[in-house]
Amino acid sequence: MTRPTIAITMGDPAGIGPEVIMKALAQPQVQAICNALVIGDANRLRKAGQIVGVSLEVDALSDAKQANFASKAVQCVDLKLVPDDLPFGKVSATAGEAAYRYIEKAVQVVQAGLAQGICTAPLSKEALHAAGHKYPGHTELLAHLTGTPEVSMMLVSPKLRVIHVTTHIGLLDAIEKIEPGLVERVIARGHDVLVRAGVANPKIGVCAINPHAGENGLFGRGEEAAKIAPAVQACQRKGWDVRGPLPADTLFFLAGRGDFDMVVAMYHDQGHGPIKVLGLEAGVNITVGLPVIRTSVDHGTAFDIAGKGIADERSLIEALRQAVDLAPKNAA
Incomplete structure (x- = not known):
């Protein structure tokens, strides 16, 4: 079966999103099921890779069309929104704005036919609001960006x-x-x-x-x-x-x-x-009713452990699996 391309948004760059992405993409099981296209910040991913001890290279792309999925390197559409000195574990409007822009770009990538689904790392509602984007969370934000009146x-x-x-x-x-x-x-x-x-x-x-x-x-x-x-x-x-x-x-x-x-x-x-009693560590959040497939980890930004290299990547791996399962089967 042809591997679908899944756009992975980096989430709040001050949270654990960059770390769990790098840990997940280092897993052969993930590399085998999808073409992963990260929408985020290449330098932040490189820093996260060092923190978690993953040796993957990161290719910084200016456009999703440049992605080379034959490469062993992580393919990242680099929006260059994160200052090098942005601390892990702290709420900021800068990080909230970046998280919003990653989602916006991912929707554009899928709508252009360059990916078949979206998988989201966690964002901070507080940071999102501090950046002026007054949405309760990913679900409502994606509904707005895709013009969908009602989702579940x-x-x-x-x-x-x-x-x-x-x-x-x-x-x-x-x-x-x-x-x-x-x-x-x-x-x-x-x-x-x-x-x-x-x-x-x-x-x-x-x-x-x-x-x-x-x-x-x-x-x-x-x-x-x-x-x-x-x-x-x-x-x-x-x-x-x-x-x-x-x-x-x-x-x-x-x-x-x-x-x-x-x-x-x-x-x-x-x-x-x-759900959280039965399996938070492998839980997945799926937005149902959108014109694009969207899955997500079922945990938050975990600011208390962000930047420490101990975040658990299992929920992201499961979210990617679910995105692959739900992606259009005629994906190129």
């Missing part, structure tokens, strides 16, 4: 896939926002990405909002019947294997043992908690 966050660990109906809003706001049309669209996006990943007839479990799925109206204010059940029924009419609303605690147990291919969580912590 999916988290994947070795034992569990979870897609979220709502994410970065307060719990009261989340419950108010949930309605049958939104739930149905989220289920559909998850169903589509699983089918493209090779799961022919995905088994999808849908979480309730209230304990015990509302216990037939005993708990809550009828949210399950009003907000979730109609969406589940609409998906079932399409012939999909969708079940719910189910008590979240029971559903995550069943999904963890393999009874479901994906769980639909209603709000941020309902979905994030189980």
